[in-house]
Amino acid sequence: MTAETETAAKPVNPSGWRPSAPSAGEGSAAPTVTGNRALMLEEPLLFEIGSRNQTGVDLEPAKAGASRLGGLERNGLDLPGLSEPEAVRHYTRLSRQNYAIDLGLFPLGSCTMKHNPRLNEKMARLPGFADIHPLQPQETVQGALEVINRLAFWLIELTGMHGVAMSPKAGAHGELCGLLCIRAALEARGDARQVVLVPESAHGTNPATAAFCGYRVENIPATKAGRVDLEALKARLGPDVAAVMITNPNTCGLFEPQMKEISDAVHAAGAFVYCDGANFNAIVGKVKPGDLGVDAMHINLHKTFSTPHGGGGPGSGPVVLSEALAPYGPLPFAAKYPDGSYKLVEEEHAADEHPDAFGRMVAFHGQMGMFTRALTYILSHGADGLAQVAGDSVLNANYILRSLEDVLDAPFAFSGPCMHEAIFSDRGFAEGFSTIDVAKALIDEGFHPMTMYFPLVVHGAMLVEPTETESKANLDQFIAALRSIAERARAGDESLKAAPVHAPRRRLDETLAARKPVLSYNNPAPDGSSTGLGAHFGGG
Numbered sequence: 298m299t300a301e302t303e304t305a306a307k308p309v310n311p312s313g314w315r316p317s318a319p320s321a322g323e324g325s326a327a328p329t330v331t332g333n334r335a336l337m338l339e340e341p342l343l344f345e346i347g348s349r350n351q352t353g354v355d356l357e358p359a360k361a362g363a364s365r366l367g368g369l370e371r372n373g374l375d376l377p378g379l380s381e382p383e384a385v386r387h388y389t390r391l392s393r394q395n396y397a398i399d400l401g402l403f404p405l406g407s408c409t410m411k412h413n414p415r416l417n418e419k420m421a422r423l424p425g426f427a428d429i430h431p432l433q434p435q436e437t438v439q440g441a442l443e444v445i446n447r448l449a450f451w452l453i454e455l456t457g458m459h460g461v462a463m464s465p466k467a468g469a470h471g472e473l474c475g476l477l478c479i480r481a482a483l484e485a486r487g488d489a490r491q492v493v494l495v496p497e498s499a500h501g502t503n504p505a506t507a508a509f510c511g512y513r514v515e516n517i518p519a520t521k522a523g524r525v526d527l528e529a530l531k532a533r534l535g536p537d538v539a540a541v542m543i544t545n546p547n548t549c550g551l552f553e554p555q556m557k558e559i560s561d562a563v564h565a566a567g568a569f570v571y572c573d574g575a576n577f578n579a580i581v582g583k584v585k586p587g588d589l590g591v592d593a594m595h596i597n598l599h600k601t602f603s604t605p606h607g608g609g610g611p612g613s614g615p616v617v618l619s620e621a622l623a624p625y626g627p628l629p630f631a632a633k634y635p636d637g638s639y640k641l642v643e644e645e646h647a648a649d650e651h652p653d654a655f656g657r658m659v660a661f662h663g664q665m666g667m668f669t670r671a672l673t674y675i676l677s678h679g680a681d682g683l684a685q686v687a688g689d690s691v692l693n694a695n696y697i698l699r700s701l702e703d704v705l706d707a708p709f710a711f712s713g714p715c716m717h718e719a720i721f722s723d724r725g726f727a728e729g730f731s732t733i734d735v736a737k738a739l740i741d742e743g744f745h746p747m748t749m750y751f752p753l754v755v756h757g758a759m760l761v762e763p764t765e766t767e768s769k770a771n772l773d774q775f776i777a778a779l780r781s782i783a784e785r786a787r788a789g790d791e792s793l794k795a796a797p798v799h800a801p802r803r804r805l806d807e808t809l810a811a812r813k814p815v816l817s818y819n820n821p822a823p824d825g826s827s828t829g830l831g832a833h834f835g836g837g
Contacts, residue, residue, distance in 0.1 A: 334799075334801065337393065337394070337801060338390055339801075340387065340390045340391055340394070343376075343377050343379065343384075343387060344377050346377060346379060346383060346387060347376075347377025347378050347379040347383065348377060348378055349375060349376070349377055349378070350378075351378040352378040353378050353379045353380040353381065353383065353384070354380075354381075394801050396745045398410050398411070398412060398413065399412075401743065401744060401745070401771075402744060402745070402763065402767055402771055402772075402775050403745050404744070404745065404746075404747045404761045404762060404763060404775065405745070405747060405748050405760075405762060406550070406718045406720070406747055406748035406751070406759075406760025406761055406762045407500065407548055407575060407576065407718060407748065407751075407760060407762060408600070408748065408762060409575075409576075409578045409597070409600035409601065409717070409762060409764055410762075410764065411578075411603065411764035411765065411766040412603075412764075412766040413603045413604055413670075414603060414673075414674065414677070416673060416677060417603055417604065417669075417670040417673045417674055418670070420669050420670070420673040421666045421669040421670050421673075423669075425440050425441065426440075426441060426444070426665055426666070426669045427666070429441055429665070431660075431661040431662060435639070435640055435641060436638075439638065439639055441665060442631045442639035442640070442641065443631075443633075443639055444665075444668055444669055444672055445463055445631040445662065445663070445665075445668050446631040446632070446633050446639055447672060448463070448615075448668050448671055448672040448675070449461045449463055449615070449630070449631065451672070451675050452596060452615055452617055453617060455581060455582070455585070455675075455683070456574075456585055456586050456587055456591075456594065456596070456617045457585030457586065457587030457588050458586070458587045458591070458594070458617035458618060458619055458623075459587075459618060459619055459620040459623045460617070460618045460620075460622075460623030460626055461615050461616065461617045461618065461626075462474050462478075462615060462616045462618065462626040462627050462630070462658070463615045463630060463631070463662070463663045463668070464615075464627060464629070464630075464657070464658045464659045464661075464662060464663040465595065465613070465614040465615060465616055465658050465659075465663070466611065466612060466613060466614060466658075466659060466663065466664055467597075467611075467612040467613070467614045468500075468502065468573070468575050468595055468597045468612065468614045469502040469505070469506055469614075470595075470614050470658065471574075471595025471596070471597075471614030471615065471616045472502060472503060472506040472542070472571070472573070472595055472614075473506055473509065473510065473658075474593075474595070474614075474616045474626075474627060474658055475571050475592075475593035475594070475595060475616050475618075475622075476493070476506060476507060476510045476512070476540065476571065476593075477510065477625075477627070477655050477656075478593055478616070478618060478622045478625045478626060478627075478655060479539060479540050479569045479571065479592070479593065479622065480510065480539070480655070481625035481653065481655040482569070482621060482622055482625050483539060485625070485653065488567065490536070490537055490538060490539035490568070491512060491513050491537050491539070492512060492513050492514075492515055492537045492538045492539060493507035493510075493512040493513070493514055493515075493538070493539055493540050493541070493542055494514075494515055494516075494517050494530065494533060494534075494538060494540070494541045494542070495507065495514055495515070495516055495517065495541075495542045496516070496517040496518075496519060496525045496526075496530075496541075496543055496544075496547070497516055497517065497518055497519045497752075497753075497754050498519045498523060498524065498525065498544065498547035498548050498549050498551075498752065498754060499542055499543060499544040499547065499548065499573060500544050500548055500573045500575060501751070501752075502573075503542040503544070503571075503573055504516075504542075506542075507540075507542060512539060512540075515533065517529055517530050517533065517541075519549075519754055522551075522709065522711075522712040523547070523549035523551050523708070523709040523712055523754070524547065524549075524551055524553055524554070524555070524712070525543065525547075525553055525555070525559060527555050527558060527559060527562075530559060530562065530563075531562050534562060534563065534565075534566035534568065535566065536566075536567065538563075538566060538568045539568055539569070540563075540568050540569045540570065540571050540592075541559070541563050541568065541569075541570055541571065542571045542572075542573065543556075543559065543570065543571070543572055543573070544572070544573035544575070544576065545572055545573075545576070545586075545589075546576045546579050546580065546716035546717060547576075548751070548752040548760075549709055549720055549752060549754065549755070550694065550709070550715040550716050550717065550718040550719060550720050550760070550762075551709060551712055551715060551716060552579075552580070552716050556589040556590070557588075557589050557590055559590075560589060560590025560591065561590060563590075564590065569592040569593065569621070569622070570590055570591050570592045570593075571591075571592065571593050571594070572586055572589075572591040572593070572594040573594070573595070574586070574594040574595050574596045574597065574601075574617075575595075575597050575600060576716070576717055576718075577594075577596055577597070577600070577601045578600055578601045578686065578687065578690055578717055578764070578765075579687055579690055579691055579716040579717035580687055580716070581601055581683050581684075581686060581687050582680060582681075582683035582684030582685075582686065582687055583684055583687045583688070586617070587617075587619065591619065592618070592619040592621060592622050593616055593617070593618050593619065593622055594616065594617050595614045595615065595616045595617075596614065596615050596616075596617065597612065597613070597614055598612070598613040598614070598615065598664075598667045598668075598670070598671040599611075599612045599613060599667060602670065602671035602674040602675060603670055603671070603674045604666075604667060604670050604671075611664055611666075611667065612664070612667070613663060613664040613667035613668070613671070615663075624651075624653040625653050625654065625655050626651075626654060626655075627654055627655060627656060627657050627658045628642060628643055628644060628647055628651065628654045628656070628657045629641040629642055629643045629657065629662055630642050630651070631662070632650070641662060644657075685765075686765050687717075687765075688765075689765035690716075690717045690762075690763070690764055690765040691714070691715075691716055691717060693763040693764065693765060693767055693772060694715050694716065694717050694718050694719050694761070694762065694763055695714050695715055695719070696763075696769075696772055697719045697761055697763055697772060697775075697776060698710060698715050698719035700776045700780075701719075701721065701776060701779060701780060701783070704780050704783040704784055704787065705721040705722075705725075705759070705779070705783050706721060706722045706723070706724035706725050707719065707720065707721050707722075708720065708721075708722050708724075708755055717762055717764075718760055718761060718762035719760075719761045719762075720752075720755055720758060720759070720760050720761075721758070721759040721761070722755050722756055722757050722758060722759070723735075723756065723757030723759070723786075724756065724757070725787055726786040726787055727786065727787060727788060727789030728789070729789075730786045730789065730793065731757055732749050732750060732757040732758070732759055733749065733807075734786055734793040734794060734796065735759065735779070735782050735783065735786055735793075736749050736759075737793075737796040737797050737804055738782040738785070738793050738796040738797070739778065739779065739782065740796065740797040740799075740800050741796050741797045741798060741799045741800070742778040742781075742782070743778075744775060744778060747759050747760055747761045747762075748760040748761075748762075763775075
């Protein structure tokens, strides 16, 4: 957020906490202007709260001693001095200006921002999991290795695959792992292929990952029903195609009913099928990707198996592998031995136990906290509970789709039921109104906006994923708010252009904010003005 990007009025006193002087004739009874909104207090920077020439605690002068730093001593930290209450209040107030899944519905499409069960957090914080070090002797962390191994077993079981690489730390990291396995398999048979095909309905990271791996990316068009054009795919397959990267359910919120036929055609051409599993939440316990011919698929543990990302991370992206690709999976992995012990198979053992591994993805073993949370989630739900997760997420998305399709254009409503997310467009709005107006108005209604302008195959896309954790009452409240805003956009209500009006900050020029951010802080001038973050962030 920068000064040059603001298009609406700032608070009267952007830096806050500095009362304005009384006007002539007003005497001492003049009101103080702070920029506060009721109990949502305007928050200046730490540098503006504290002074650099004082400290928040009393410390005796340190005794001077001989320096061992060889002239590299730091000459002061230039940090503000704050008392403990001031520091705690500062960060608490900032946290109140963040939206969170624990505050309300978080309808980001393709992101699965669902409730994070506190049981998972309790298990992840047990000392035997939270306090271990990756360089500990393996005999001292047998429980942790068992958690990794058991989770690996259940991921293989749920997907119908042959092996799994646990170490990738996010979805795109998992994509990289899967493509490196594919490349290793092709190289092992002396087959140099240069092209990866990516349907238009795939996640945006897919083509980026393929290009990062050195492949040439070619798009496969979608049908009017929002699914992969099978005939166009078959026509492009050839000896230069290494893989097809497909998202299923896809980014239009639709399941690919011809997935097995797609896989068969790709395999017949000597290529592999990579499936983006970010949307596994919609089919977990219902469909096994291995049965559909998938060779590699990453699973976002922080989506399907809780721990919402976007502040709740870190992420984790294990990759399940088919029998054809499992031999090429990366090191290390946790193996169970006949005597009941567990061991990480590393490079020194790879020649005997995993000779064709393409290498390793990370320095250590992955995200222990995420593994513990995911296994807890799986065991606490059971097979029937996981199937209900998928069923309820699909039910909630279809409830939103059918409740709003009369006031919001739903380009694929005719394609049948959606899966975990419903997609709408800005078609039908009055001239000059677009998706951004709807999103900003949702903030005034107390909801975080849905995913906007993605996927690109839908103009002015609004992608809504309610997840399985929202009640009908919560969905009805969200639907009522979105319906009201959509009707205003269709009617050309100019007040939408000012939204949000109740948020701590007004609407910005987001393009300039992204392209020309001001991320430096300059000491304020004697008159209180500043050319750094203090002014550009309006004191917050």
